[in-house]
Amino acid sequence: MSSRPRLDSRAKSHLSYFAYACHRFSGLLLASFIPLHFLMLSQSLRGAQGFEQSLALTDLRVFKFGEWALVILLAVHLAGGLRVLIMEFGPWNGLRKGWIQLSTLFGIACGLLFLYFAN
Amino acid sequence: MGQAMNQGVLQAKLWYAQRISAMVLGICVAVHLVMIFYAIRGGLTAQEILGRTQGNVLFAFFYEVFVLACFIHAPIGISNILQETFPKSAIAKPVAGALGLLILILGSAAVLGVYTGGAL
Numbered sequence: 001m002s003s004r005p006r007l008d009s010r011a012k013s014h015l016s017y018f019a020y021a022c023h024r025f026s027g028l029l030l031a032s033f034i035p036l037h038f039l040m041l042s043q044s045l046r047g048a049q050g051f052e053q054s055l056a057l058t059d060l061r062v063f064k065f066g067e068w069a070l071v072i073l074l075a076v077h078l079a080g081g082l083r084v085l086i087m088e089f090g091p092w093n094g095l096r097k098g099w100i101q102l103s104t105l106f107g108i109a110c111g112l113l114f115l116y117f118a119n
Numbered sequence: 120m121g122q123a124m125n126q127g128v129l130q131a132k133l134w135y136a137q138r139i140s141a142m143v144l145g146i147c148v149a150v151h152l153v154m155i156f157y158a159i160r161g162g163l164t165a166q167e168i169l170g171r172t173q174g175n176v177l178f179a180f181f182y183e184v185f186v187l188a189c190f191i192h193a194p195i196g197i198s199n200i201l202q203e204t205f206p207k208s209a210i211a212k213p214v215a216g217a218l219g220l221l222i223l224i225l226g227s228a229a230v231l232g233v234y235t236g237g238a239l
Binding site for chain 2: 002003004024027028030031034035037038039040041042043044045046047048049050051052055058059071074075077078081082084085088089110113114117118
């Protein structure tokens with residue numbers, strides 16, 4: 001049914017498949033979340049008080065966890081996207097595995113920074 | 120033949136649009152991440168957010184550019200995923216179109232909201 005080529009386990013265990021999967025997964029989740037994020041922020045049209053009422057929702061634990069996850073996904077999608085751009089527009093120089101490791105570390109670092117700053 | 124060619128040209132244009140918007144988003148997301156870490160210290164309040172954004176043309180311009188880049192980038196990505204996963208269904212176009220509209224309308228409303236603080 002899918003139009004993607006069939007990949008065997010050898011291809012799927014490759015680090016660049018992991019990068020592809022992370023980029024897809026993070027992009028899909030970010031795209032699903034963005035309209036909700038904008039809906040929340042557009043409540044500011046109701047004035048400071050109306051906006052505050054909507055923001056109170058974000059104090060719930062489940063929202064805090066969601067925010068944390070989204071910051072990590074955003075960081076991973078940013079670093080992974082830079083890798084794609086460098087591979088496509090830069091001179092050909094392999095699969096940039098260093099970028100995959102860097103994306104992973106960047107995601108972890110941003111997740112930890114969020115935990116450090118959020119209360 | 121002609122139709123396949125048009126399809127190919129469209130694919131190339133969409134690929135290019137997604138990459139150009141990705142370059143803009145790369146800068147926007149990096150700035151946004153720094154802003155998030157700055158803003159979440161001590162929790163988020165409406166007063167605090169509006170204090171930063173209300174009447175600030177630079178903020179409004181930056182975030183509207185961000186919204187427009189998302190409006191281009193996200194629907195193309197979603198459409199690619201849907202087309203690859205369900206190549207025989209016609210679901211990709213309407214879903215991508217709906218997502219694009221939601222991002223453009225809600226995103227611009229959000230920028231307008233935090234710029235005006237609801238005082239329209």
